[in-house]
Amino acid sequence: RIQYQTYDVTSMLKVGDNAIGAILGDGWYAGQVAHVGQYHYGTHPLWLLLQMEVEYEDGSRDVLISDDKWKGSTGPILFSDFLMGETYDARLELEGWNYPAFDDRSWIFVESSRKPKFPVGKLVSQADPPVKVMHQLSPVEISQPEPGTYIFDMGQNMVGWVRLKVSGEAGTKITLRFGEMLNGDGSLYTENLRTARQTDVYILKGQGEEIYEPHFTFHGFRYVEVTGFPGAPKFHAITGMVAYSSMDETGYFECSHPMVNQLQSNILWSQRGNFLSVPTDCPQRNERMGWTGDAQIFVRTACFNMETINFYHKWMRDVADAQLPSGAFTDVAPQVKGMGAGHAAWGDAGVIVPWAIYLCYGDKGIIEEHYDSMTRWIEYLKVNSKKLIRPNEGYGDWLNVDDETPRDVMGTAYFAYVTNLVSKMAAVIGRKQDETKYKKLFKNIKKAFVDAFVTPEGRIKGDSQTCYVLALKMELLPDNLRVAAAKRLAEKIAERDGHLSTGLVGVSYLLPVLTDYGYLDVAYDLLTKDTYPSWGYSIKNGATTIWERWNSYTIEEGFGDVGMNSFNHYSLGSVGEWMYRYMVGIEADPEQPGYKHIIIQPHIGGGFTWAKASYESLYGQIVSHWELKNERLELEVEIPPNTTASVYLPVEDASQILEGEKPLDKTDGIIEIKELQGKTLLEVGSGKYNFSVVYR
Template sequence: MEFQAKWIRTSEETGGVCPVFRKGWKTEKKVERATLYLTALGVYEAHLNGKRVGKYVLAPGWTAYDKRLQYQEYDITDLLREENELTVTLGKGWFRSPMPGWQDTPDKLQRIGRPGGILGGVHIVYMDGSEEVIVTDQSWIWGESRIRFSEIYDGEFCDDTFVTKEWNTVKEFAWSKEILIPQEGEEIREQEVVAAKSVFRTPAGEMVVDFGQEITGYVEFTVDAHAGDRIHILHGEVLDAEGNFYNANYRSAKAEITYICSEGTQTWHPALTFFGFRYLLLDEFPGEATPEQFRGIAVYSDIRKTGEIQTSDPALNQLISNIFWGQRDNFLDVPTDCPQRDERLGWTGDAQVFTKTASYNFDVERFFTKWLHDLAADQMENGAVGHVVPDYLVGGNASAAWADAATICPWQIYQTYGNPQILKDQFTSMKKWVDYVTNHTTTPCLWTGGEHFGDWLGLDAPQGSYKGSSREDFIASAFYAHSTELVVKAGHVIGEDVTAYEALHENIVETFRNTYPDYRTQTEHILAVQFGLAEDCQKTADALAQMIRDDGCQMRTGFVGTPYILHVLSNYGHTDLAYTLLCRKEYPSWLYAVGKGATTIWEHWDGIMENGEFWSTDMNSFNHYAYGSVADWIYEQAAGIRVVEEHPGFEKAWIQPKPGDQLEWLGASIETRHGKISSRWTHTDDAIRYEIVTPVPAQIVIGEKEYAVEPGKYIFWE
């Protein structure tokens, strides 16, 4: 910030009540320009002269707060009057949230107990050239707001009859200003508005609102009520087998809103929290509710849609919709695992498996740049990377395939967008991660002796295990090789000496091949091929295909194997089997959930089992984007649009569509930094028609023929 403001807070504890800070002043000269600079320890909403300042929801966002805190700049010139009043309402947000909900740690208890506050000021430039600065200091006052409670997990309570009558002098307090950074990530914004689809009574007699689509955000309702009427609403993702409201899978998160009405017609939505939901239980609501009274407002980072996939199969199109919605719903400033239960954390494993799909679906360069800066900030001195970023699970062991987000994510963002700055920013972090493994393994040139999540939720897991049956040391060593290779590639791009890492990678591959001559699970076969570790990749891919067929054309993979399974099959001549898996409707499959009415991607293939019962209440999210990573196979293999590694950012393209007999047609496009690349194939009576548009030079492969083309539109027949 450009001036010396003071951190200010309330002069006494307010419990769950959100305080509102207030400052008034006069502007007697003509204003040329006025700018508000503002940040908070918590989340804030600012109003100037009764008008909302900016469109940022849940500002200042979520960063590694101890080291990085964003501040925002707002042009408030048009909001100024002669008599001015600026108010800032402060909620706990992520800064003081009891995250994670399922455990108490010293870090969590410290976080809950630390003070909230705001810092900022107004910089006014007058027409006569003079300037005025109004900063946060002891001249401000505070009072209780009408928001009587707000918290990330539990929701919000607003009393619209409450009037702030008692104002108190604020208290200045010491907090670092060295951690302040200008807004770096995309702003969180209100996005799509989803109209309520229906209001109905369940068999249990509950009044429920259905939006027909699971979203992250909040409901806005309009009601004609008397002062003091009470509204109480619970949020849920699914109905149970009998058609009744269900949200036991939210675990300890109350996910509720309470609103005390004022007199007359009024419209309200929460301001300082968010929910993941499709259904609302109207526990208390005045009058007979109608769909027209409710609007679901989707809230997520302001990422621009860049990808599109369409096919001849309605079920597959619904899956694609689910993948896009799962990304929207979980890209709320941080790539979270889920938006609803007492978690909502930036799990690194989920992020790394989905980064490629994410970067094709939406423009996420700025989004991931900010998040990766937080990853580096939270990375331990010894190089270990936490399970979540920002790291609210302090003290856990670094896990393979999760902590490897430190290398996989920056490399993919570079490949998709072509800007080497992300590699320059993250290179030290990338090396530190590989060095951590090198220094903590019990077997040189492998990673053994660690504690990992394995092939999380693998379908081949033994009874009672979440980790799948693939050997943990095998997975860890495979990712050790992959991350080391990415350090080498990144170093070559930005001109760093990576000779030692080149030698290390060669030794890892040799040691891996000597140690693991056999592959026991689908995932072990997949990783050996995907990371170039198998002595004979074709033979290993063929063995994988046979194993899948022997398993009844079913995947047996989890979080680690699933993102790569179709790629390995297609790259080694088994595209027919890849389509069989993609289009399979029975459990386990991507389309199984679609058949059960899913509108986002599930955490478990059978979150709702075939008999209609739930997999569990313990860990059963119906909005978990990770398995949506299958979309990158559709872009890259089915539609055939791939970046050329030596020409990142789609400066040149490789386009090799691979049609499948299960579909009549398929088309996809990606809006790149150089324009939109699109590819579509259609089965006709006696041939396959290809329509390809490329704004960049490209190698187009149709069947056995390869064409070097300049930018343009091309039609091929096979």
């Protein structure tokens, strides 16, 4: 599958002659991809496929195509690669090369072919938003660790490149190197980049102020090392150009705890930095692959922060394209040579992501498009299991803290979970027989799971935090064992002095499960901890994005394993889902997805005095803002037009609830009032509400 882009160029046309020019770069096609080197998808020469359609005022049409009448040449870009960087010699610029009057007699005619010598695949219109520069950052500090070497601190770990402004003599060579951290002596830390050079070189042409931005590369960095600069650079010499897929930001979250606000910022910046056409694991080292496990763990958080529907539509096609004949989904998508397939929590992204997109956007199309792929995955899991128990293989709960979850336990849990999701999606698209079939299979896998791994007292093989999180989240335990399992999870946390031990797989479900089973205080305590391992620990150590490891850096031991130590890795930031869905309580209703019906159920605790969030749904803005003030709980709610909502308040007696200064029975928009155990449920229509109740 090869995406083409469509542009309206009408406004660019001039009366008289016009010209079209294109600059080609290696990119994904022929550049460095992860650890496998160049030419993973294609080889040189590079090809341009262009078709320009012109419609005149009289209705006649012309079609211009790229063919052997075109000419080509080399230019100032001597080298450009996603991972390695770019070398640009401004002395070789061709003034006016893309204008009609340019003298191209020294250029050569290009090779043209109706059957280009590259793996064409299927040409499709680009589905996802294009990558653009979305923000610009100015440096906050310049240091000089040694003479002639300057370090610009952008104040934020970011992804993109920099704009360089410089004046100097022709032939002066300026080298820009990029890194996420500094060594103890103030020099640039690059060991975690592995073979990715992340280096741009600019050679001046010597004609006044020169402005340069690279063309076919991007970097993950907070710090820019500049050498060769004529004189001492000023702050305006460098501007950070933040680039990512141009999605609107749809979520806003803020609360009374400064560290948690920084956590939300770190989550958002990691999403920005890793959503460049593909949801990558990291943006800096020689990896930058679309790891499926990371993507599915983070998908609900991602959908709050940004309008991701088209981004995930495109990526799910990458996932489907990479699916093996056996039905196994791959560990990364687009597929990269040498990477595996069929592993629990990774391959399951092929089911979990479509379900999440359906919940968040009400989009049945993504289910219908990928339904066959999803059922092939279920059959793969079934065939490659023994009596419905998955083998002890895969990555496990990646980067857990000395608390391994047996891989057969994890694999079987995910087998059950995605089977249940496929049953639900079969119902959504009217596949009644399949709904029944997969519901029965889910029931049988649950029984196999309990028989193989669960004691009569509710202990699960492995006895890790993630064991209990998965079993409870994925509804694998009989009713009589769930309370015991939740209690054991809380005990496991207490045994670690109130710390988590989950890795990538368990982390997103940990706080939701604790909250659902009555351990809200434990959930808040985990969220706000700043000792290792915790989200706050990285923030206490200066993080501005989510780290790959809980201990990517410690004051005591320094940097973590350089073989795998990204400082911009969104997966552990999947806790953002809990902050939106539980702390402020904005939730989608699976029965009326896409926020057609909204659930507002904030969970107050942790010593927080207020929290507020908004989410720009397809119907409009949803707001939930609670505050504790003068022994009252105030809850501001906004429900968009053409939707309804269920609003929960933590009081049994509805007569104690006011809306503004009025009792509920005098309030417009209240459809129904239900007094429940420990809370009141209000069914409301669209509008703005200000509820308050005594809260001590």
